[in-house]
Amino acid sequence: MDWLLQLLRDDRFMPHGHCYLWLPELLWTNVVSDGLIAASYLTIPVTLIYFIRKRRDLPFDWMFGAFGVFILACGSTHVMDIWTIWHPDYWLAAYIKVITAIASVITAVLLVKLVPAALRIPSPSQLRKVNDELRSAQAELVATARRAGMAEIATNVLHNVGNVLNSVNVSASLVSEQVHASKAHALGKVVQLLREHQADLGHFFKHDDKGKLLPEYLTKLAQAMAVEQQHMLEELANLSKSVDHIKEIIATQQSYAGKVDVIEPVQIVELVEDALRMSCDSLSRHQVTVVKEYDSVPHVLLDKHQVLQILLNLINNAKRAMPDEPGQGQGHQITLRVTKSGDAAVQLQVTDNGEGIAPENLIRIFSHGFTTRQDGHGFGLHSCALATKGMGGVLTAHSEGAGSGATFTLRLPVRATVPAEAL
Ligand SMILES: Nc1ncnc2c1ncn2[C@@H]1O[C@H](COP(=O)(O)OP(=O)(O)OP(=O)(O)O)[C@@H](O)[C@H]1O
Numbered sequence: 001m002d003w004l005l006q007l008l009r010d011d012r013f014m015p016h017g018h019c020y021l022w023l024p025e026l027l028w029t030n031v032v033s034d035g036l037i038a039a040s041y042l043t044i045p046v047t048l049i050y051f052i053r054k055r056r057d058l059p060f061d062w063m064f065g066a067f068g069v070f071i072l073a074c075g076s077t078h079v080m081d082i083w084t085i086w087h088p089d090y091w092l093a094a095y096i097k098v099i100t101a102i103a104s105v106i107t108a109v110l111l112v113k114l115v116p117a118a119l120r121i122p123s124p125s126q127l128r129k130v131n132d133e134l135r136s137a138q139a140e141l142v143a144t145a146r147r148a149g150m151a152e153i154a155t156n157v158l159h160n161v162g163n164v165l166n167s168v169n170v171s172a173s174l175v176s177e178q179v180h181a182s183k184a185h186a187l188g189k190v191v192q193l194l195r196e197h198q199a200d201l202g203h204f205f206k207h208d209d210k211g212k213l214l215p216e217y218l219t220k221l222a223q224a225m226a227v228e229q230q231h232m233l234e235e236l237a238n239l240s241k242s243v244d245h246i247k248e249i250i251a252t253q254q255s256y257a258g259k260v261d262v263i264e265p266v267q268i269v270e271l272v273e274d275a276l277r278m279s280c281d282s283l284s285r286h287q288v289t290v291v292k293e294y295d296s297v298p299h300v301l302l303d304k305h306q307v308l309q310i311l312l313n314l315i316n317n318a319k320r321a322m323p324d325e326p327g328q329g330q331g332h333q334i335t336l337r338v339t340k341s342g343d344a345a346v347q348l349q350v351t352d353n354g355e356g357i358a359p360e361n362l363i364r365i366f367s368h369g370f371t372t373r374q375d376g377h378g379f380g381l382h383s384c385a386l387a388t389k390g391m392g393g394v395l396t397a398h399s400e401g402a403g404s405g406a407t408f409t410l411r412l413p414v415r416a417t418v419p420a421e422a423l
């Protein structure tokens with residue numbers, strides 16, 4: 001501090017105004033110009049500080065700080081230029097210049113070093129171009145995702161409809177066989193006979209051998225046709241159940257986005273029986289014995305078609321885990337179990353004694369696209385897992401390993417039990 005006072009007290013100098021001969025024009029031109037320069041230099045750091053605080057994302061913000069110090073120092077040299085006109089504190093002015101020089105050199109060096117990095121910053125037009133490219137890539141991605149979503153929905157529809165079509169086929173060919181073998185054509189013969197004896201029907205019924213047998217024949221024919229009709233009605237009911245399920249599969253997928261589950265009271269055992277009936281043709285082709293272990297479970301509120309779809313997939317997978325060459329089906333067995341699991345859930349199990357699942361496959365069995373079958377898609381279990389999740393349930397797979405069969409367990413929450421008398 002003393003040395004500073006010493007400097008200020010150095011009275012060997014005369015004020016700078018003497019150099020201007022105290023000419024007012026010259027003196028005030030310098031004072032006003034230095035004043036304006038100093039004022040401008042002092043406002044620049046303030047503006048820079050404001051800018052940095054507003055744009056905290058700016059790279060190299062320290063450079064703005066260095067500029068601020070440099071300009072502030074420059075401004076103070078101009079203030080000193082005004083001061084020394086009347087006060088000869090040249091030492092103080094010199095030291096302030098030294099500080100300004102140091103700040104200037106540091107800023108200049110830093111600026112030189114900064115240039116290569118600053119040049120790498122993309123220009124606004126480059127950024128705009130990249131932005132445009134990103135935008136079109138994003139649009140392309142959205143379109144691809146939409147196409148992929150549509151493809152997944154289509155696969156789901158085809159897969160699950162495919163499962164049911166088999167049973168549609170069986171019912172349709174059964175009805176067709178029954179129509180072909182129908183006794184209805186016998187009625188034509190009876191009508192023909194009656195026409196031939198139109199004039200003497202009384203005599204024909206009483207004395208003709210054929211006429212005497214005709215009432216008995218007609219009674220038997222009526223009975224046979226009633227049985228025929230009953231069978232056809234049953235088969236047509238099966239057919240319409242399958243077609244109904246197909247319609248449901250398509251409707252569910254169509255309204256995938258804002259899907260509302262159709263919750264209705266379902267008797268689980270009936271649902272399992274429906275699934276079995278839809279698969280029975282291929283099960284009997286594979287000579288698979290079906291074992292049923294049904295506990296008595298109450299009606300529950302469920303989305304019937306989702307559960308049916310899962311059961312069809314599980315039964316289909318179990319069947320395909322068994323060789324289908326004729327004669328190799330001996331001993332093949334699928335067990336279907338329906339049990340209560342506590343008060344809040346029902347459990348459906350599909351167990352087979354087929355090829356089993358190796359531990360390394362068990363952990364990825366529900367992944368989309370995982371398949372070990374030549375003609376498989378790896379879609380069935382994935383869609384079952386999604387549907388189960390949508391219903392708030394759990395689907396698990398268990399197998400002791402290759403050759404040991406497999407058990408799939410579907411556990412579904414009973415949202416509300418429906419009292420039997422309410423149905
Ligand atoms: N009961 C089972 N026994 C043994 N392996 C099974 C059983 N169920 C499923 N798997 C295995 O899980 C894989 C995936 O089954 P998933 O139903 O998802 O597809 P997939 O049957 O191969 O083809 P798809 O999509 O046509 O149904 C099967 O390829 C098979 O390896």
Ligand SMILES: [Mg+2]
Pocket residue numbers: 313316317379380381
């Ligand atoms: Mg499958």
